[in-house]
Amino acid sequence: MEAQKVDMFLMMNTKFFEAHQVPFIRERLLALDESKFMYLQTAGFKDPTISLIISLVGGHFGIDRFLIGDTGLGVAKLLTCGGLGVWTIIDWFLIMSRTREVNFERLQQILM
Amino acid sequence: MTRNKLYLFILFFAISGYSWVTLSHFVFMKRKSSFNICLFRSITGVRCPSCGTTHSVLSIIKGDFKKAAGENILGYPLALMLLIFPFWVLGDVILRKGSFYQFYCQAEILLRKKWIAWSCLIFILLNWGWVILRHR
Numbered sequence: 001m002e003a004q005k006v007d008m009f010l011m012m013n014t015k016f017f018e019a020h021q022v023p024f025i026r027e028r029l030l031a032l033d034e035s036k037f038m039y040l041q042t043a044g045f046k047d048p049t050i051s052l053i054i055s056l057v058g059g060h061f062g063i064d065r066f067l068i069g070d071t072g073l074g075v076a077k078l079l080t081c082g083g084l085g086v087w088t089i090i091d092w093f094l095i096m097s098r099t100r101e102v103n104f105e106r107l108q109q110i111l112m
Numbered sequence: 113m114t115r116n117k118l119y120l121f122i123l124f125f126a127i128s129g130y131s132w133v134t135l136s137h138f139v140f141m142k143r144k145s146s147f148n149i150c151l152f153r154s155i156t157g158v159r160c161p162s163c164g165t166t167h168s169v170l171s172i173i174k175g176d177f178k179k180a181a182g183e184n185i186l187g188y189p190l191a192l193m194l195l196i197f198p199f200w201v202l203g204d205v206i207l208r209k210g211s212f213y214q215f216y217c218q219a220e221i222l223l224r225k226k227w228i229a230w231s232c233l234i235f236i237l238l239n240w241g242w243v244i245l246r247h248r
Binding site for chain 1: 121129151162189236
């Protein structure tokens, strides 16, 4: 892919990934076929800030986990009163990095 | 989620679950106090969809299935999970298999299907309404 397109993509989507993953993503995107750019644009990455807000409001019911695609963990959180309240509080601090991790996994699926 | 992470989580979940049930049985239930650990209930005063599951699981252990259903019907799936999952995971670890991981992935795909997700959501909401009404 053209360097200009890759930089534009990164400029708009850096917040969806961990900072240390960005150089790797750039390298992989530069080597990527032009036809996959469309898939990248429609990947629908989850916003870590949104998931944090959801976690603060509805984390007790596991809605944050359902949102990022961890359905199994969402069910576990819902059935256990948010892990007796402890898991809810832990997730307030973990959910942003987990969201970025999930986004990176989704990007890797497109890159493969 | 990788296989090892999931198995670690399930084992941690099971140890916490069994510890909580034991602690509830020997300490909290004997005191007959209004102690509750639910964050949502402590803040809003309203029961959450899974409030009463500890009582329900304890009733199932005692064999009082009718009382368990009255406390919170979600105690049944939770008790089943506590009974089956840790032993399934331990079996997988010993035999170096991944059958539970495959089951978990299949269950996640199934739960993401729209009609199943909506049915579960409606069931949870109805059950929540029932729990609130019953303990008013």
